[in-house]
Amino acid sequence: MISLAQLKKGFVIMHNNDAYQVFECAHHKQGRGGAVLKTKLKNIKTGAVIDQTFQGNDKIEKADLSRKKVQFLYTDEDAAYFMDEQYEQFSLDKDALQDALLYLKEGQKVDAQYLDNKPIAIQLPPKVILQVKEAPPAVKGDTANNPAKTAILETGLSVQVPMFVNTGEIIRVNTETGEYVERVS
Template sequence: MAGTFDANQLRKGTIYKKDGNTLVVLDYKHIKMGRTPATIRVKVKNIVSGSITEITYGSSDKVEDADVAKRSAQFLYSDGSKLYFMDNEDYSQFELPTEDLGGQEGFLKEGERVVTMYLDGRPISVELPASVELEVTLASDAVAGDSSNNPTKKVKLETGIEINVPLFIKQGEKIKVNTETGEYVGRASGS
């Protein structure tokens, strides 16, 4: 039997086993209400059947670690429904359905390095870096007087996604974005 770990260590992209099925976490919520113990609610996809379900765990529950191999890969392109990658070890190309990334596909730009998870010799998921640097391609100017209560504006990034950033960010700047939350982290180094 593989090792186990606490359910509160589950995050987007984590692969684990439950009742003999290999599951990948698509979404994760840590819920704590008043004096009650925390619960972990995860939306998971069964890797073999493709079915998606929600599971709730107590914070002290244990889950079984899946025996997954990790290898470096490079993102090539997307055609909308599929994402195409190249393995950096043997230069073979493979594809994954866009929905397998659970909304994180908007943080991938051509040439981005990722970690690929393999189960039984086939790629099943990719793990993005904690943050990525993306260029702001569309940003409106800040309006004078818009400075109360932590002001932000919506900008469009080079991959097509839109996020909220501080008012001082301008079109053409490179910014760091947290790939798990989709939030602005800061200006990219050298920007």
């Protein structure tokens, strides 16, 4: 059991005897009342999305998931394809992966989450290293107030980066916030 404060986007929980993945969660503090947690949950088996509000003292049961290292292979219009360490391939619906594909390169290793021996989601590392595909040149003299520019990375992800980052450079990006962390080379 976990408390509401521990619940985050991406968690898989048991609710009404079904497994749900948390797509959105927002804490709300009400005037004199206790805090509530408003969530959007996606049923793992049916794909149905529901809105669910939890009260401040509710306890939530985390689903019993297993994890395996997998390698990201490629995507097509509908799905992303992965291979586990026994060379068995499987696919996950692009909708189920949300924005995770923006942090994945072909050949990258990630953890897959399994429920009842069926892959249901992937877990990204906290930070990934990606190459800057496109970055506008820095404007000379534009150094007031910690300036930033928008760079497009090799996966299509747009990130605000410092002015000194140029096309072709390698940077580290936080997968939880989508923010630039540091320049690697």
